[in-house]
Amino acid sequence: MSVFRSRLFAILLGVLILCSIAASATEPDPHYWRLADIQAQFDIWEAQYPDIFHQTTIGTSGRRVDIPMVRISDNAAISEAEPRMLFHGALHSNEPNGTTAIMKSMEALLLGYGKNPATTARVDSLEIFFVPILNVDGHHHVFSGDVAWADWRKTLRDNNQNGEVDFPADGVDLNRNWDWNWDEYDEDNSSSLKYKGPFPFSEPEIAAVRDFILQQRPVVVVDYHSPVTISWRSYIFWPWVDNGGGGMGPDAAVSEDVAELWAGATLNEDGNPYHDIYAYSTLPKEQCWVYGRTGILAYIMEISDHCWWSGAQVDTVGARVARGSNALVDRVLEGPGIRGQVRDEGTGEALVAEVKIDEMHSDLVGPRLTEAGHGMYHRLTTAGSYTVTASCEGYFPQTQCVSVASSWEQLDFDLVASTSGVGPAIEYPWLATAHVLGSDHSVRLEMPAGLPSATVELFDLRGHRVGILGGDLESGRTHDLKLPDQISGGVYLVRVVAGDQRQTGRVTVVR
Ligand SMILES: [Zn+2]
Numbered sequence: 001m002s003v004f005r006s007r008l009f010a011i012l013l014g015v016l017i018l019c020s021i022a023a024s025a026t027e028p029d030p031h032y033w034r035l036a037d038i039q040a041q042f043d044i045w046e047a048q049y050p051d052i053f054h055q056t057t058i059g060t061s062g063r064r065v066d067i068p069m070v071r072i073s074d075n076a077a078i079s080e081a082e083p084r085m086l087f088h089g090a091l092h093s094n095e096p097n098g099t100t101a102i103m104k105s106m107e108a109l110l111l112g113y114g115k116n117p118a119t120t121a122r123v124d125s126l127e128i129f130f131v132p133i134l135n136v137d138g139h140h141h142v143f144s145g146d147v148a149w150a151d152w153r154k155t156l157r158d159n160n161q162n163g164e165v166d167f168p169a170d171g172v173d174l175n176r177n178w179d180w181n182w183d184e185y186d187e188d189n190s191s192s193l194k195y196k197g198p199f200p201f202s203e204p205e206i207a208a209v210r211d212f213i214l215q216q217r218p219v220v221v222v223d224y225h226s227p228v229t230i231s232w233r234s235y236i237f238w239p240w241v242d243n244g245g246g247g248m249g250p251d252a253a254v255s256e257d258v259a260e261l262w263a264g265a266t267l268n269e270d271g272n273p274y275h276d277i278y279a280y281s282t283l284p285k286e287q288c289w290v291y292g293r294t295g296i297l298a299y300i301m302e303i304s305d306h307c308w309w310s311g312a313q314v315d316t317v318g319a320r321v322a323r324g325s326n327a328l329v330d331r332v333l334e335g336p337g338i339r340g341q342v343r344d345e346g347t348g349e350a351l352v353a354e355v356k357i358d359e360m361h362s363d364l365v366g367p368r369l370t371e372a373g374h375g376m377y378h379r380l381t382t383a384g385s386y387t388v389t390a391s392c393e394g395y396f397p398q399t400q401c402v403s404v405a406s407s408w409e410q411l412d413f414d415l416v417a418s419t420s421g422v423g424p425a426i427e428y429p430w431l432a433t434a435h436v437l438g439s440d441h442s443v444r445l446e447m448p449a450g451l452p453s454a455t456v457e458l459f460d461l462r463g464h465r466v467g468i469l470g471g472d473l474e475s476g477r478t479h480d481l482k483l484p485d486q487i488s489g490g491v492y493l494v495r496v497v498a499g500d501q502r503q504t505g506r507v508t509v510v511r
Contacts, residue, residue: 027145031314032096033103034143038132039068041103049110052076052123058088059208061137062155067208072109073127080127081341081374083332084218087325088131088209091174091223091286092153093138097303098224100318102132105325122329129218134205135174141165150308151193153228155203159190172197174206175223178289185284196284206286213290217371219332219378220258221290221298222325226307233305234268237279239291239298242364244281250362252278254380255297258331266324268305269317274324281364295368297380335408337380342370342390345414345463346502350375353392353415359384378408394418396493398463416463416495418504441483443469443494443507449476452499456481459493466492 033041045053054076058069073082087105089098109128112119122128133139137156154171158164165171169191176187179200187194201207213221227233238259240249249255259276266274279300281288290298304317342353354367355377370377381404390413391397398416402409447454456469456479469481475498483492495504 028096028143028308029310029314031100031309031311032143033099033132035065035068035133035136035140038099038103042068042070045106045110049113052113053106053110058129058131058134058212059204061135061205062157062203063137065136065140067131067134067136067205069212070106070130071127072106072123072130074124079373081376082125082127083339083376083378084127084129084216084371085220085222085329085332086129086131086209086212086216086218087222087224088134089224090133090135090139091205092225092228093133093135093142094150094153095224095226095228095303095307096139096142097226097307097309097314097317097321098301099132100314101224101303101321101325102130102318104315104318104322106130108322108326118326118330122326122333125333126329128329129212129216131209134209136205138171153193154195155205157197157203159195168193171195172203174203175285176283177201177203177206178210178284178286180284180289180292181282182284184282200284209286210289213294213296215372217294217369217376218296219380220328221286221296222328223286223298223300224321225300225302226304227302228307232302234266234272234274235302236263236266236274236276237287237300237302238276239287240279240281242281246362246364248278249281249291249365250360251291251295251297251365251380254337254360254382257382258297258328258380259299261331262299262324262328265327266301267320269313269320270305274301291365293366295365331380332378335380336383336404336406337378338386338388338402338404338409338411339376339378340410340412342375342377342392342413342415344395345416346497351392351395351415353390353395353413355379355413356389356391357381358387358389360386390415396459396461396463413463416459416493416504417502418493442480443483445470445473445479445481445496447473447475447477447479447496447498451475451501454496454498457495457497458483458487459495461491461493469494 042055046055054071056069057066059067087102089102109123113123138152142152154173156165157172159170173194176194176196182200185196187196236259238255263274263276279287287298287300290296303321309317342351352372353370383405385403387401388411389397389399395415396418398413400411402411454473455471458466458469460466467484473479492507493504494507
């Protein structure tokens, strides 16, 4: 990878070329968005586009300031079973171009909805969340023109507890405060611009991002930065290579594929596309944590080739990034990938389940869980054949195979409860006497009296229903139920459902 070979040179260059600010400037260019201007713009948009624009907050800052978040989608006020994406800017408060890019992305979605078919599809079929400024406290400090504003990337945590904001003694780097390789990262000098903080998730800004991700399970998370003190200019970093020697993460092929597509569609000011490169899992960073703990594809973009712009260029830089991000949005919209819902087979209730793809699995990365509201999962893949297993405590796991070509494949899982299930406690072990009778392969069911009539179904251990053994079975009687002729030897599950009561047992068929 030629990009990688140039890395060392780039690092050396980076420490020499710091983003230089005109020393005479007292505050950033007025073309950059301030928090108050964003809030005013949101009020206007919400009035104009109430169906597709919904204002909320992702949380509050260390100084108890609300951190604005917007959901753009059809029926924006409610949560629907649609893939989610999260874009946030200004985790580092002196890196303002992500904020501009996000405002441009939102504007394009709102103006194009109902007019441009591609834009309309994005809004109708996705839930896109935008947080233009994550580090609102630091951002206020930067944009109020205080001393050292251009260098202020941290929060405003009062490390020395003197009631004032001291540079560089105060603040925590929000991209070093995650519970990931925490002990290995030893930057505990609070005056460092990369200070990790007193303990993991000490900063409420990133605790809010963490909680959003765990609840919403977005397909991708985008963390916009601007190159301030490094020279990773116009780069997209994809997750990740394990620095402990574990190699590439199990999603590396698709993670890189997505980054290449997106980088190729995003043009820099010189008219050339962005670059992409893998990240390392080393640091207590958002990208490392998100992918490592949840398997969600988390990207960092270092916007453009320097940090601070002036005049109309501020908007031009943001608009280029916003246009390029359509390639990422459309990849999530169109696939390829595997998606579906995991539900209780009996009740239809959404389940928080692990969905494992054998071909994209490694213990380096935490379990891929469905989101709680709809039991949804979405895994971007490359084309190929995959073996997918959904598992959830209290249910029999279920495995399905699927071939993915160029779009999303829908793979739903209706899991069968492995316990005696819903409804009142059952006093009688109905299936204690269930067994296979001789060569005719029947199951004997002894139904206690006083129950509704029962249905008896047979499942294999992957959770697939093999057949219905009987319906409308009277209580207070013994039923011998013949198994299907075609089933092979092995262990099966027999489930009896009588009204809202159910019981499941195992039978072994010997051929
Ligand atoms: Zn940054």
